[in-house]
Amino acid sequence: MNVQWASGLLLLIALYATLGLCFGLPFVWRGVGRIDPQAEQGSWGFRWMILPGVVALWPLLAWRWWHRRPPPTAWTAHQRGDKGGTAE
């Protein structure tokens, strides 16, 4: 990789992470309780602990906070089977 590409890539990552941090602090303070009831009374240790992941995945969580989406339910083949009628 040449220096220009490397610097450009790192700049983009730094920008993304900075935006993530600006979003992340209010999110772990307030937003997280809005999208997950179990987080409403979450401890501060928990809030700091999820911050790195929030900075990494912030667009997903921003979308969920904006739409007030609760945690999705996991989807296994059995549950897909309920909907589809035939299970085998």
Next chain:
Amino acid sequence: MSHAYRAVGWNRQKRLYDLATGLGVVLFLGFFVGGGLWRYPDATVETLLIRGLGTAAILLLHVILSIGPLCRLDQRFLPLLYNRRHLGVTFFLLALAHGAFSIVQFHALGDTNPLVSVLTSNGRFDSVSGFPFQPLGLAALVIFFLMAATSHDFWLANLTAPVWKALHMMVYVAYGLVLLHVALGALQSETAPFYGWLLGLGAVWVFGLQIVAGWRESRLDRGRSEALDSEGFLEVCSVAEIPDARARIVCLAEERVAVFRYGDKISAVSNVCQHQNGPLGEGRVVDGCIVCPWHGFQYDPATGTSPPPFTEKIPTFRVRVSSGRVWVHPQANPAGTRVEPAIVAEATGEAGV
């Protein structure tokens, strides 16, 4: 289950586990650096620490990757699985320290940004000896970061178990990158072929274990009979094949179903735990509830729901028993649907529905 989230859910067993892990890491680093200084008096502590941290990390990575398949092969390894996430985070911190020290040691002295320097230094893709092995380590570290950063239960709930699991399957990509990082970089300065062999042996061990465990499971899946009655129930096994308070795992509707016997009752539920897809059929029934062998989530076998105040739900299946054989309908009921357990008639082993 449904408590308010805390940073770490410690209990006595987890504390002991973490204490043992920490002690192991400190002892290893002490021996590595101390032994290195004694054997090679010219070596600097920094270099030895970089190598020691890298070596500790890769050893721990092998332990972590072995735990899953070992537990699938033999239940006695389950205590190791119990707190594997803390091992994972410990491993990440070791790898991070190794990467950070390397960057400080080898890249922070010039004028270029150290990270730019990692990505651009010795960029000779056309030769093995000049291949940029450090970017490979960096790429692996990015994946390990994502895994460590999403290891809290919050992420499991909010990304859903299948997505979370897919993310954590990337550990094999990262493992491959680490193998290359070590083979192309670190081993070049080593003259002893011993280290290369050790690395290869590690890879064979990790992939071999996976293959053996997967092969055994697919044999279990194929082991059931295919008889089908007029209402679409499938014969899965005989009552006697299920030990009391235990299950037999069969494969129906693309996924495994756990058929439990507890006292004179038989119930069938999805084998997949809502928490981290643990194998419920390898758990037991305790105080009337199925207990997941991985982290102890509980489910009522007849309804597939966790006892209040918890709210987890898994799909249930209709069951019947006749002439000592167990029949299960392969159509899953929506998660949390109550199904009357089939009753095993005691004296003859015969049963009504």
